[in-house]
Amino acid sequence: MATTGRIESLDQFRGYTVAGMFVVNFLGSFDATPVVLTHQNNFCSYADTIMPQFFFAVGFAFRLTFGRRAQAEGLRRAYGHVVRRLLGLALVALVIYEAPTVADNWDELVALGPLGALQMGVKSWFQTLMHIAVTSLWILPVIRSGPAVRTLFAIGSAALFAVLSHWFYFEWVQRGGIDGGVLGFLAWTTPTIVGTLACDILVDGDSSRRVVRLFGWGTLLMLVGWLLSCGSSLYDVLPEQESGGDSNPAENWAADPVWPSGKRQADHALRPIEPPFVPPPGPELREENFWMMSQRSANLSYHVFAAGASLALFGVFYIACDGWGWRLGLFRTLGTNALVGYVLHGIVGNAVERFMPNDSPGWYVAAGFLLYFGVTYLFIRKLERDGIYLKL
Secondary structure: OOOOOHHHHHHHHHHHHHHHHHHHHOOOOOOOOHHHOOOOOOOOOOOHHHHHHHHHHHHHHHHHHHHHHHHHOOOHHHHHHHHHHHHHHHHHHHHOOOOOOOOOOEEEEHHHHHHHHHHHHHHHHHHHHHHHHHHHHHHHHOOOOOHHHHHHHHHHHHHHHHHHHHHHHHHHHEEEEEEEOOHHHHHHHHHHHHHHHHHHHOOOOOOHHHHHHHHHHHHHHHHHHHHHOOOOOEEEEEHOOOOOOOOOOOOOEEEOOOOHHHHHHHHHHOOOOOOOOOOOOOOOOOEOOOOOOOOOOHHHHHHHHHHHHHHHHHHHHHHHHOOOOOOHHHHHHHHHOOHHHHHHHHHHHHHHOOOOOOOOOOHHHHHHHHHHHHHHHHHHHHHOOOOOOOOO
């Protein structure tokens, strides 16, 4: 892990991911936007591939930079540096992700109490930056471990998340949670650990087998993720049930969303479902459940598939950038100042969207997007030209 210097494929991959974030976060709220560019939380759309790619890049860079720092400064200083940075990132998240107004007057605030007030804010705070901070702290004990230990850690985290989801958490996160909510770090561990394994492949692996391993493992993970999502077929509404097939009328999801009941298993046959990027049947034909790919509920099928897609896509960037010498200035600018891009894109987007109703026609949405993307890029490009980079 003694490699020095920047890895061009990682910078370009990260820049592509930032650009993709600009696209889906701006366009996602407009009626004219194709469904594949929006978060539907019942299948894996293009929009749903972006956030896991950030965690993949975080895991890759974490494994690489921690190894360098540990060699240069010693383990104690390296661990201290990482903890301080991640706590700083969590503090930034608390400031950026504003909590809703918890009380309209003092009496209401007193009645809520400290715990009640925190519960009002916690769902807003746990978004991308907070998830990155907490997930990185969670995997810190194994960041120097071998591939087998890190893989088992990811599997154990995913299994724990599934158990907690079955116990109570799926219903909690469905009621206003964002990207997995407060326990989302258990799920986001999967793409992050896969990123650390990709780092091993690139830095320590046999150069003649790197491409095969990136694409091979990426394809396998995507297949496993899709196979897990086929559990959704057990939640199809049968023809004889269509007039009253909702097992949980009080909510938008099935009464047994994680572990199918014995009756459901007896009445349904497990079968292949739609491939990723293809919308499933509507809720009147398939009840919402833990096994359909969803960024909101952060379920297993979604994270395993998206981690594999990230690994395979990184393989494309590895061939193009490190093999053929391809570079794109746009991706360089965005990839080397990703935190600035994340903060600025929301500010610029909010300013532009004030003049854009949700039912705006396609040409108007496209014009607004180009304005928003261009202004955001110019800000980041100016900082790059001045040598200003925001890192935590």
